[in-house]
Amino acid sequence: MELTPKQQALELINKAKRILLVTHEKPDGDALGSITSLYLVLSKLGKSATAVVLDEIAPNYRFIPKTEDFSKELSALRDFIISVDCTTAAADKLAYNFQDGKLNIVITPKTGNFRPQDVSFAEGSFQFDLIIVLDSADWDQVGRIYADNTKLFQAVPVINIDHHSSNDYFGTVNLVDLTAASTTEILVGVVEALGNSLVDEDVATSLLTGIISDTGSFQHSNTTPKALTVAAQMVGFGARQQEIIKNLFKTKAYTTLKLWGKVLSQLQYDPAHRLSWTVVPSNFFIETSSSPDETSGLIDELMTSVPGADVVVLVSEKESRVLSGSIRTKKGVDAAEIAGLFGGGGHPGAAGFKLVDVGIDQVESIIINKIKEYQAKNGVGAESDEPKLAPATLETASQTDVIPPEAPMTYPPETDSTTKEEVAVEEEKLAKEQ
Structure with a gap:
């Protein structure tokens, strides 16, 4: 039987050792909640997780745990290999020095002489063996990280986790749920499958941030029974709901x-x-x-x-x-x-x-x-x-600060709806196209 997208994603995550996490440019609460929660969970699993966010994180999102650990650039992606053919000459000493902005590698032969044609170059494998793209409908929304590192994204398996109806299904595995109120709502199921013990207060706060952000504190029409149930579950895990409300809705510059x-x-x-x-x-x-x-x-x-x-x-x-x-x-x-x-x-x-x-x-x-x-x-x-x-x-x-009590984790099918974050990204995409 063919594996579901969720099962395929879990299989890739379990096999991977070095995972890159990215999201769309100018990340909002759902994007940052998604990347943070997964970063924390993967680290608990002993994975080498790298979260890259090029843009400055807005002040009202800096309460989200561990955002200070995010990288602001993507560098040192692979080794550069210099090979020297030693069939006509034997190497005795190897040294290097820096001069005029250049790295000079000095090989002293023991016998014979080295020629320029004896030297060849190659690139090593990429340092990442899995990429997870969060809350992004297409590569344009991922932006500079993708544009500047296209070879990386083409060579490494990509899991695309998103809830937008405009998603291009660009990943090797596409975990796209159009009925979800936020990407973090989808991630709750992924994290549960990886292990319930992985959800602590910080993970729960990050996941709840995405749901509250994209539902406008449960005021938008995309607020579904499942969104409310998952939110209640996160509060049960210790999510700091009032801290989220204060930073997202009650604090403005x-x-x-x-x-x-x-x-x-x-x-x-x-x-x-x-x-x-x-x-x-x-x-x-x-x-x-x-x-x-x-x-x-x-x-x-x-x-x-x-x-x-x-x-x-x-x-x-x-x-x-x-x-x-x-x-x-x-x-x-x-x-x-x-x-x-x-x-x-x-x-x-x-x-x-x-x-x-x-x-x-x-x-x-x-x-x-x-x-x-x-x-x-x-x-x-x-x-x-x-x-x-x-x-x-x-x-x-009024801001609805009330989270409903926990309910059994059985979810009815929901109707598709538009979120504030989805529209903001669509508007930015339209502006670029025009």
């Missing part, structure tokens, strides 16, 4: 708060078309000493906080006359279809687009008016309506 305040002051709401939008001019980043990355999460807050809005749009001017748009919609309104009006795409509930040579002052005339037309064609408002724009009234979205 001063610059982020200032930026969000300015962006919210621009918020508008068109009740006739059930549409809310706001803009982030490039000068906002300068005035608040913030970065474009600090808008992350804002549109999701708006989607849950603006009453009556079926469509929420956030348009950022990250560079002169280049606009990046994010769209969130409620059930029944296709965000990907709206993004397609501007050459973008994504998922039914969340999508993005990028426009070049368009100014931030043209957002309403080029973007918002077209979305109003889209809504009108779908029976929301009328193209002839000229509704009075009202400032949006925000409702404070």
